Amino acid sequence: MDDDTSDAHQIYPFDRFLHAAEARATSGISPASVMSAYLDWAVHLANSPGKQARLMEKALRKSVKFSAYLQRALTRRQEGPCIDPLPQDRRFQADDWQQMPFCALYQGFLLTQQWWDNATHGVAGVTPHHEDVVSFAARQMLDVFAPSNFLATNPTVLRRTMEEGGMNLVRGTQNFLEDWERTVLHQPPAGTEKFKVGENVAVTPGKVVYRNRLIEVIQYEPTTKKVGAEPVLIVPAWIMKYYILDLSPENSMVKYLVDQGHTVFMISWKNPTEADRDLGFHDYIDLGVMRALDAVRGVTGGVPIHTVGYCIGGTLLTIAVAALCRDGSDWIKSMTLFAAQTDFTEAGELMLFIDDSQVAYLEDLMWDRGYLDARQMAGAFQILRSNDLIWSKVINEYLMGERAPMSDLMAWNADATRMPYRMHSEYLRSLFLKNDFAEGRYYVGEKPVALTDIHVPVFIVGAERDHVAPWKSVYKFNLLADTDITFLLTSGGHNAGIISEPGHPHRHFRISEKKEHEPYVTPDQWFENVPVSDGSWWPTWDAWLTQQSSGSVDARPVGNADAGFAPVCDAPGRYVMES
Template sequence: MEHPTTPKHVFPIDRFLHAGEARLTAGLSPSSALSAYLDWAAHLANSPGKIGELFEKAFRKSLKFNAHVGEALLEKEGTPCIEPLAQDNRFRGEDWRRPPYIFYYQAFLLLQQWWHNATTSVEGVSDHHQDVVAFCARQFLDVFAPSNFLLTNPEALKITLESGGMNLVRGAQNFFEDWARAALQKPPLGTENFRVGKDVAITPGKVVYRNNLIEVIQYAPSGKTVHPEPVLIVPAWIMKYYILDLSPHNSLVKYLVDGGHTVFMISWKNPHEEDRNLGMDDYIDGGVTAALAAVRAIVPEEKVHAVGYCIGGTLLSIAAAALGRDGEDRLKSMTLFAAQTDFTEAGELMLFIDQSQIAYLEDLMWDKGYLDTKQMTGAFQMLRSNDLIWSRIVHEYLLGNRRAMIDLMAWNADATRMPYRMHSEYLRKLFLKNAFAEGHYYVGDKPATPSDIRVPIFAVGAEKDHVAPWKSVYKINFFADVEVTFLLTSGGHNAGIISPPDHPRRHHRIATKPGCDPYISPEDWIETTEEHPGSWWPAWQAWLVKHSGARRKPPAMGKAEAGYPPLCDAPGTYVLME
């Protein structure tokens, strides 16, 4: 069965071919990459002025580098030709400041800078193709960074000499252990110390509802009174829900329960081939709407504080817009964690999204019925290859040091799949066509838009988020016609959200815009909004309390007479599915 976004004339032989190719290319479309390269190469070849500028830059950089080499060889205190970018920590150590290693990394950074100049600002190249070519050039150069090799990495050489080469022995052991685990499809070493339901996801609760897509968990109160309005959390289905219920010391669920809130959580089923035709409508109806009905039945006559994380927040926004459009008054407020409602500036993930790439992914998913975890994991790792690939290779295989597994890393290894139809619709409707923000995303027979949302909004962005850049998340201020409280926290897409009050080195900014106030650009917002030290959790919890009633006796766990009896203990069964 095909879905409405599938082109009419698709030949099975083409799909089999593309699916086979995709297994060799990590799901990346060769046609998409080739189109980007040809667009760049053709326009560069027809730009003699740009070519001349690049020759001039190469000449100037070589002169500057040669002068720096001369100063260093004469034992003079020379100024480095170029400093690493703020996020590049590969060459920060003092050992890199001495010859010959300073020459290695300076030459590498100058070459990297030259290629950035060569792949950007070429007149006539589309923005998307320019970004793809620049990204690919950066990925290729990073393979040959001097930090990746023993003889050009002074820190690795020093440790090798001091340990008599034992770091290389440990590194080889680490490599073969990781290779064997990958070949046997076992999780990374150390994840066995973070068992779901035993070490993480242990906040007490009951599964009070289950359908073919979700389980709804109701958490037990930790005190004698709670605020009357329940909190329903909609996590992303690309991840297991327990990122919000990790170890007790950094569990957002436990923090909310201890703060006097009745918390409900959606736990998404990990889809298999038989779930291939589940679409976005199913995730709204069988996910958000079904969970909201369960919460309202268990806690009747109370509106709900709805919370969405990542694409779960996008889905919640669409559902909330449909409720507001239809005049259904079920929500008290809506909170979005690193969730986008507009996808015109959706970050580096857009590198992997164009017509060619989506068609390629559809053929890969058509073969299996879902998008495998390996394709998703590979794409996210490529976006941060220095941190997630090369730094790990250097640390664990060259230096021979194992990084201690933590609960967030163990959760990250517990990935989920994406159904064929849903993922195709999600990419085409939201990323490619930006249908929700532009007013042509249909829920039922009518469009739903962000301006249909009728409840106060609390939106959280993270400064270093590469999945949902904070300026993209901030756009809810532009689209919504209600009061929006925007909070910008330090950290990235996951670590910025998991920010318990005792977390060191955290800070945040927060400001509220009434619905009638004029829009402020994100650049002006960050300039005029005061920075506060510490976690953002207390600020959000205070906002929830402000929008909640006085405490009273907690509701019962489930409600059998309404058709929602407790089915089993948390964390339920869906989160344990492979």
């Protein structure tokens, strides 16, 4: 028995090396996870003759419907399509698609897509997770062959090619070759060089007033004579660089807050390397949030703090605030969460990539390198939005020859970071897989923490089209916590919904307040009953912060040398520059 155990431990490192090598070839996606989902679906479908008969019936009915549609189209008696695209599918909106033979191509494609959606759903016995994976995989494979993706079957591209004598394809080829070269050389996308940190993005004046091996804390210079009595500390996600909240001056949330009379502090996370592989989730709580709170209190004289967390930075902040409230601390004045989940049972399509097999696979990949490379994460996000991030790029930039102009938000998105092995493994297992925090099993110190420990006012922002933190998942804070909660739902997605500065066109939001002990309202009921307001939500949040504050004081100087927090260097600091 001992010999067998010893042999197993000797083989295990080889297994990890093998899995790590495989993962680099599969973009970090576990073949075993995908195969398990497929076999679950295929075996149950093979043993369901009733479902098979129903699918054959649907195929026959679609064939008859499509034949009738073709007959009407050929005889110019068209009365409309036989199937409409989904509301978010904008590939076939142009008038050119309504003419033969292109209308036949896209209608046939949509009918095929609908049939496969029926085939991958409703098979009795298939686990919901496996059903989602198979349905998603089928949709991705079908999208590869969409008629919009090819020169010969896309009438809009054909028209452009004839009008320009093929010069659009010449430009498209140049765009493709440039992108391929940049990918091979691990260079950022074309156009990002126009946005330089500290020169035209992340330029709000300030100083780094604290630094340790994991974070820098930036304090921004005041622009008003009076400021709110309580400062604001922002905890961004470590999966991103902080300056998404300090982009260009016209859409910088940091600058907006400073100009409204807030003393603003920001955490800037270190971009981890292999040497940081053993930094764990609790290190991010202790060396990150807790030390940042210490620094802000040291600079400002120990006043309570308005805390703000974005994405998984918000999840981290919530755990830290719950621990502080549990222990009777008076450090926190309020908490604001931007697109941050605290319960992961409905975490959206990202859950497609999270199961025991997938997490074990990622752990082997991270174990080999000591961190999760940003390219693996970027690949997953691109697959989730393949029509917007992959195929639209193929059509617009490679077939139409139109290079999309680079924006500050797009340049920031390309400035990716890494995640250390231990922290990311603990995060995926404890929060995503086991949902320990929402279910009261997550420990900080020797005692568990829960959302019910939080008894400070909370402001929560969800985004309507957020595919990373779906708003209904973010909304579950209302179900699990028992404190005063203001919930705001904004238009846009995970990033664009948050960067919604005043004057930004086509913005709207809904907002309501739930007092402590008030009954719970489901998200669908909430959505139906809460009216829509036009414009940016930033002024509404600023008014809420002011309402939670205890007045104003004279603007504070940057840093506090007497308390041990003398300025270290100018903002944006050193860590944000690390690649």
